[in-house]
Amino acid sequence: MQNYDELRECVIAGKKAQVAELVRKHLDEGKTAKDVMDNGLIPGMAIVGKKFQEGEFFIPEMLMAARSLNAGLEVLRPLLEASDVKPVAKVLMGTVKGDIHDIGKNLVAVMLRGGGFEVIDAGVDVPPDKFVELARENGADLIGLSALLTTTMPSMKDTIDAFQSQGYRENVKIMIGGAPITQEYADEIGADGFARNASYAVELAKKLLGVAA
Amino acid sequence: MTKQENYFRATDFGVPEWIPIRVSLMPATWAKYREALEEIVMEFPFIFGEHLPGSIGFDAFDGTYNEGEFTDAWGCVWKNVAPGLDGMVVGHPLPNRRDVRNFEPPTGIVGLPHGFMFMRLYYLRGFEQLMIDFAEEPPELQMLIDKVLEHNLMEVDALVKAKPDMAVFGDDLGNQDFLPIHPQKWRKYLQPCYAQMYAKCHAAGARVYMHSDGHIIEIIDNLIEAGVDILNPQVGANGLDHLARVAKGKVAIDLDLDRQRFPFWSPAHIEAHVREAVEMLYAPEGGLLLYAEMEPDVPLENIRAMCETLMKFKDFDG
Numbered sequence: 191m192q193n194y195d196e197l198r199e200c201v202i203a204g205k206k207a208q209v210a211e212l213v214r215k216h217l218d219e220g221k222t223a224k225d226v227m228d229n230g231l232i233p234g235m236a237i238v239g240k241k242f243q244e245g246e247f248f249i250p251e252m253l254m255a256a257r258s259l260n261a262g263l264e265v266l267r268p269l270l271e272a273s274d275v276k277p278v279a280k281v282l283m284g285t286v287k288g289d290i291h292d293i294g295k296n297l298v299a300v301m302l303r304g305g306g307f308e309v310i311d312a313g314v315d316v317p318p319d320k321f322v323e324l325a326r327e328n329g330a331d332l333i334g335l336s337a338l339l340t341t342t343m344p345s346m347k348d349t350i351d352a353f354q355s356q357g358y359r360e361n362v363k364i365m366i367g368g369a370p371i372t373q374e375y376a377d378e379i380g381a382d383g384f385a386r387n388a389s390y391a392v393e394l395a396k397k398l399l400g401v402a403a
Numbered sequence: 404m405t406k407q408e409n410y411f412r413a414t415d416f417g418v419p420e421w422i423p424i425r426v427s428l429m430p431a432t433w434a435k436y437r438e439a440l441e442e443i444v445m446e447f448p449f450i451f452g453e454h455l456p457g458s459i460g461f462d463a464f465d466g467t468y469n470e471g472e473f474t475d476a477w478g479c480v481w482k483n484v485a486p487g488l489d490g491m492v493v494g495h496p497l498p499n500r501r502d503v504r505n506f507e508p509p510t511g512i513v514g515l516p517h518g519f520m521f522m523r524l525y526y527l528r529g530f531e532q533l534m535i536d537f538a539e540e541p542p543e544l545q546m547l548i549d550k551v552l553e554h555n556l557m558e559v560d561a562l563v564k565a566k567p568d569m570a571v572f573g574d575d576l577g578n579q580d581f582l583p584i585h586p587q588k589w590r591k592y593l594q595p596c597y598a599q600m601y602a603k604c605h606a607a608g609a610r611v612y613m614h615s616d617g618h619i620i621e622i623i624d625n626l627i628e629a630g631v632d633i634l635n636p637q638v639g640a641n642g643l644d645h646l647a648r649v650a651k652g653k654v655a656i657d658l659d660l661d662r663q664r665f666p667f668w669s670p671a672h673i674e675a676h677v678r679e680a681v682e683m684l685y686a687p688e689g690g691l692l693l694y695a696e697m698e699p700d701v702p703l704e705n706i707r708a709m710c711e712t713l714m715k716f717k718d719f720d721g
Contacts, residue, residue: 204538249583250538253531290484290491293530294578315484340666341431341485341700369579369640370663386580 194230197262201234202241204254206261213262223269227306231262235304239389249297252388256300277308279399282330284312284321286345291338294368297388298334305392307332318345318352325353325362332395335381337368346371347379354380363398367391411568413689414610414633414655422681423692424713425657426450426706430464431487431699437461439703447710476513479526487699489517495529500536503528503543508554512561517573517614519558520596523551537584537592544592552596559600563607569633570604570611577617579640586621594625601630612657620645627654635694638680639663647683656684657692660709666700670708677712681719693717 197216200208209231216226238255241247247255281302285295292314299309310328312321325333333353335346346366353359365383366376376384382398385391396402404412404420413419426447433440441459444451466473470486472493480494497503506527518526524547525533536544562570576582582589601611613626614635620642626634633655636646639662650656658680665673677693684691693716695709 245581248581248585248588249578250534250585250588253534254538257535288485290482290493296531339485339488339698340663341488341698343666344700375667387578 194226194233197226197230198234198237201231201255201258201262202237204251204258206254206258209258210261210265213265217265217269223266223273224275227263227266227270227275231259231266232304232306235259235301236392238304239301239392242387242389252297253300256304259304278306278401279331279395280308280310280328281332281334281395282310282312282321282325282328283334283336284316284324285314285336285338286342286349287315287317288345289337289339289342290314291336291368294338294388295334295336298336298367298385298391301388301392302334302395305395307392307395318349319356321349322352322356322358325358330362331399333362333364334391334395335364335366337366337371340370343368343370343375346381350380365391365394365398407568410692411610413692414569414612416652416655416686416689418687419689421717422685422719423657424450424717425692425694426710426713427694427696428706429487429696429698430468431485432697432701432706433459433461434464434487435699436703436706440706443703443707443710446707447714449714450710475516476509476511477523477527492526495525495527495532497527497547498529498532500532500541500543503547503550506547506550508550512558515555515558515562515572518575519555519572520551520574520600521576521593522574524548527551534583537588548592548596552599555596555600556603559603563604563609566607567609570601570609571614572600572612573614573635575616576622577615577619577640580618582618582621586625589622590625594622594629597626597629597631605630614659616640616659620649623649623654633657633692635659637661637663638676643680643683651684652686652690655690655692657694658684660693660695662696662698662701665695665697665705665709666702668705670704670712673705673708674712674715677709677716681716685719685721687721 197212213226242252283295283299285292299311302309312324335349337343337346350364363382366381367385371384373384383394385394409419410423413423444454464487468487470483472482474480478496479492481490482493483490497506604611610632611630612633613631616637618640635657637659693713697706
C-alpha cells in the first residue's frame, strides 16, 4: 500500500497526468474515493496555499496545482457521487453589483474548490437580490463577495442587507474580499469575515463554517 | 522657476523648490459633483491651473469611459458598467495557444494606452490562460511577448519623434499584496521588454515615467534597471516603509497616495497620511512627487482636504 506523499507532491508540482494516474492507482489498491480526496488531493492543495501565502508560489503555480487537483477529482467524481459523498460545504461566489472584475473572485473559487468546497460562481456585476436568490436555490452555506473598486464596496453592504431583509441572513455566513477591502470594513458592514487573498479565503471559509483545517 | 522646471528638478534630483503635487479627478467624479467640484478646482489654481467655469462637460465622457462594450485595435473587447470610470477587458482574442501563432498586432500607430505590455498579454490571452503560459513556458509565450513588444517599439519610435521631455507609461504589474508571477520570471520575460522600450526613450532624450498599480516591491530595482526614471507606485499595495527602503533616492517617486482609503478617511486622516508620506520619502535633493486620484465616492470635503493638505506639504523641507 502506498501512502499519499507522491500524490500530494504531484498536486503541488501541478503534474496533471500523474495525479490522475496516481488517483487511479490508489483506487485500484482499494482506497476509497473520499480517502484519496481527503488525504491526498486536498492536503496537497493546502500546501500550495501555504506556499502561496509564504511567497514561494505565485498564481501560475497555484493554477497548475488546481488543474492537477481537478484531474484527480475528475477520476473520483463518479465514485464520490455514487457513494453520496458531500462537499465540505457550498460556497456562492460573485463580484458585486457595479463591478465586473473577476480575477480575484476566480482565484478564490479555485482555491476553495481545492479545499473541498463546492463553488457556485454567480459571475460579475451581481445584484444583491440575485445573490439571495442563488443562495436559496443552491442551498449555499457561505457567500463570498468580491469587489476591486472602492466605488462598488457599498454593493457589499447592500448585498448583506438584502440577505437580512429577505430573512436569509441566518442561513449563511458571508465573507468579503478584494483589493481595497479591510477587516474594519467587513466589521462595519456586518460581514462575518474578510480574507486578503485566495489562500487566506480557504482558511477563513473553514473557520466560519467550523470545518477542521 | 516655472512649475515645469521645478517638476523636472524633482524628477532629476536637482533640488526642487517645492514638492510637485497633482490631483486627478475622474470623469465620474465630475459627473457626480459638477459645479461643487468646479468651485474646489477654482480654489486651487496652483494644483488645477486656471479654470473657466463651464469649461468642463460634466457628462461628456471620452469613448472608453462610456457605458457599453467596444473592441480595441488589438481585438480585445472592453466592457464598462460604470460610466466615467475605467472598464475592463471581457473578450480575449487569443483564448487558445495556437491562436498566438497567427496573431498579428495592429499595423498602424494606435497609441500606448494603460496596460501596454504585461496587461496587454492577458487582455489578449485571458488572465488564467496567460498565468498557465507563465507556468508551462511554451514557445507561444515568448512568441506573443515578441509580437506585442515589436508593436510597442514601433509606438515608442512614433512617440519620441516629437522629442518629449518625458514619456509616460502605465501597466499594472502587481496584485494587491503580491506579484502575480515569480520575480524571476518577470525578469526573464518582461524586464527586457520594458528595457528595450525605455532605452529608445532615453536615446531620444526623454525621461521615462511609469505607473503601476499593485504590489511591485520585489521588482522596483529591475524597473530602475529597465530605465524607469519616475515611478508611480501605490502606497497601499506597497507600504511606505518598503518604498522608502527600495526606491527612495534611487528613482523619483510620484507617490500614488492611498486612494483606496480616501472615501473612508476624515480630513485629519488625509493630513496624517500625507505628512507620514512626506516625512518618510522627502529629501532636499528631490525625488518625491505627490499624486492623488479622486474617484466619485470620495466626499467633497476630502477632495478639498487633500488639496489643502498638498498645498501645505508641498513646501515641506524636513
